[in-house]
Amino acid sequence: MTPAQTHTDELRAAAARFGRRRFLTVTGAAAALAFAVNLPAAGAASAAELDARRITEDPFTLGVASGDPLPGSVLLWTRLAPRPFQADAGLPRERVAVRWELAHDERFRRIARRGTATAHPEFQHTVHVEVDHLAPGRAYFYRFRAGDWVSPVGRTRTAPAPGARISGLTLAAVSCQAYHDGYFTAYRHLAEEDLDVVFHLGDYLYEYAVNATGGARAYTDRRLPDVFDRETVTLEDYRLRYALYKSDPDLRAAHAAHPFVVTWDDHETENNYADDIPENDVPSEEFLARRAAAYRAYWENQPLRAPQRPVGPDMKLYRRLRFGRLAQFDVLDTRQYRSDQAYGDGWQVPGPESEDPSRTLTGATQERWLIDGWRRSDARWNVVPQQVVFAERRNVPTTGYKLSMDSWDGYPASRRRVLDGAAAAGVDNLMVLTGDVHVGHAFDLKADFRDPASRTVGTEIVATSIASGKDGADRPANHDALTRANPHMRFYNGRRGYVKVALGERSARADFRTVTAVTTPGAPAATAASFVTEAGRPGLTPA
Incomplete structure (x- = not known):
């Protein structure tokens, strides 16, 4: 399936779910389309890749986070933003390879898992890493690397095992x-x-x-x-x-x-x-376009897993x-x-x-x-x-x-x-x-x-x-x-x-x-x- 077909299917799915919200009107469909496309396609390069060594300012200005702990899994988050108060956050529209590490200790002497994730410009260079195959009910430490830059260290935990009797x-x-x-x-x-x-x-x-x-x-x-x-x-x-x-x-x-x-x-x-229904008297389609923007930015900037990624x-x-x-x-x-x-x-x-x-x-x-x-x-x-x-x-x-x-x-x-x-x-x-x-x-x-x-x-x-x-x-x-x-x-x-x-x-x-x-x-x-x-x-x- 091509990226264009994927985006079209996402749009149709959104329209089916929100028929009562007039998604089948021209304006409603346009609002949905605006936020169903320009997403990185699975398994495909969405943009040119930036050599992370070219990043000359600290890209981890917004810190790190983790969320939604499961018994054998945690979600790790960061966002690359050398200049966070600029619209482009100080980065070109190129994808960036970000390395991550999860360790048993704060000094990262005992590495539990490591890998590389892609920070896509379509998601404002945010990174969501779902780390699996971990021990339940355990504390871990994590960090990210982009070029020569190293993020602050975060601490997270997995949830206890299903059925575990915890005190x-x-x-x-x-x-x-x-x-x-x-x-x-x-x-x-x-x-x-x-x-x-x-x-x-x-x-x-x-x-x-x-x-x-x-x-x-x-x-x-x-x-x-x-x-x-x-x-x-x-x-x-x-x-x-x-x-x-x-x-x-x-x-x-x-x-x-x-x-x-x-x-x-x-x-x-x-x-x-x-x-x-918005607070103010604006057309529903106009508000839904705003809501789509808000929901997308929310997912980008929170430690949320893939099932929570919005469509429109x-x-x-x-x-x-x-x-x-x-x-x-x-x-x-x-x-x-x-x-x-x-x-x-x-x-x-x-x-x-x-x-x-x-x-x-x-x-x-x-x-x-x-x-x-x-x-x-x-x-x-x-x-x-x-x-x-x-x-x-x-x-x-x-x-x-x-x-x-x-x-x-x-x-x-x-x-x-x-x-x-x-x-x-x-x-x-x-x-x-x-x-x-x-x-x-x-x-x-x-x-x-x-x-x-x-x-x-x-x-x-x-x-x-x-x-x-x-x-x-x-x-x-x-x-x-x-x-x-x-x-x-x-x-x-x-x-x-x-x-x-x-x-x-x-x-x-x-x-x-x-x-x-x-x-x-x-x-x-x-x-x-x-x-x-x-x-x-x-x-x-x-x-």
Whole structure:
């Protein structure tokens, strides 16, 4: 099959999947075609090859990363960018051979695997290496070489073997890192934690303009180029924005220290979009072209495997990872397939529109996949890393309360089906990991949120933001109102930071780690609160 035939087939596949999105119109087909072609064909040279010895500046300015650990495999990532704030990143449109090494030790005396990968210009010289035939449940060190240049060293881990009975697993959950709102100080502390894996729950970047002084970072010793002082719309815009974010040393340190499992929310594309419906009033085809650009740049710049590579504006991001018999992680995408927000979005009084049983946050296919996975699960903990608040969250403790139409509260029938599916599957230890709202929450999940005395069926841990919302406060202005309105809410804190969760056979512990400030660098970290939930007895108690 020729490359042209391959590209045509990809386009037809995209059109078949997205018929309702008018892909068969001339404009829609053109938008799909723009991002289904110009991809390197399998087994073929896509461009002339650059002799890596001609690279005269450090190409590893954006660091290294690993992700999606499997029992015998890890995914390694890097991107060649000698001049990351230029559109071409300082490299010609030529492919580059990049050597990689995986070792048992940090000094690379005991090499486990090594090889060569190609950095294609079509993917902005990003590298995704799926290293197989590794031992399960092991730590490894890795690095890349391009010519005479050597990347920073990263540390990663494989998942435990299927069916392995492991005594514990420690993870961190992070979200929402608006560069213009402050420094990524929390990542520096996270890099020093002893973790098995980090889950990024969305808003890895923001589409909004970043001015020359870095917004709230208020740089006095440097100025950012004006390519960032505009909203991201094109593929070039999104690629440059990832370069800006990954230029942050604390983010690079966190990626180098731990494998990440990533999922997006809205800002990686556009605020509060729903499926093919944009926030602003633009034609669907125009938005889908933007979405295709955003999805492609997301895959290029994240440690994601080949099955997640997008075709046009479609990218299957929901997926399942298992860590022995201790934990199953069902990573959701609550943005790409959802119904439009009810009542025009925002906080609204719930009613027939939001409570329509046909409404969905996940789409029918993903919903079935989630529930079917629970039926087959033998894990002690069934954990759902996802984006928006799952528990009911009323804004006031009186009648006439409002709910967020962008969260699961705007899709209560969808939430009911998921909880009923968990009950039917016999899921005893359900834990939802959430981002999005720039605060830390701990919730008991109730069989009936209208009845505080109803059965507790799981827990939800909401990770605050890394930087979004600037410094925040321990007690936000609406702290008392939300606390009284939601008796199933066990914790509410508005500082920046992350959550560390230790899963064990008998219990799980969540530590809410916060920093005092992000508008100035170097703030210390502390534990704002800790909670425990016992296996077989859902519900949170202070540790």
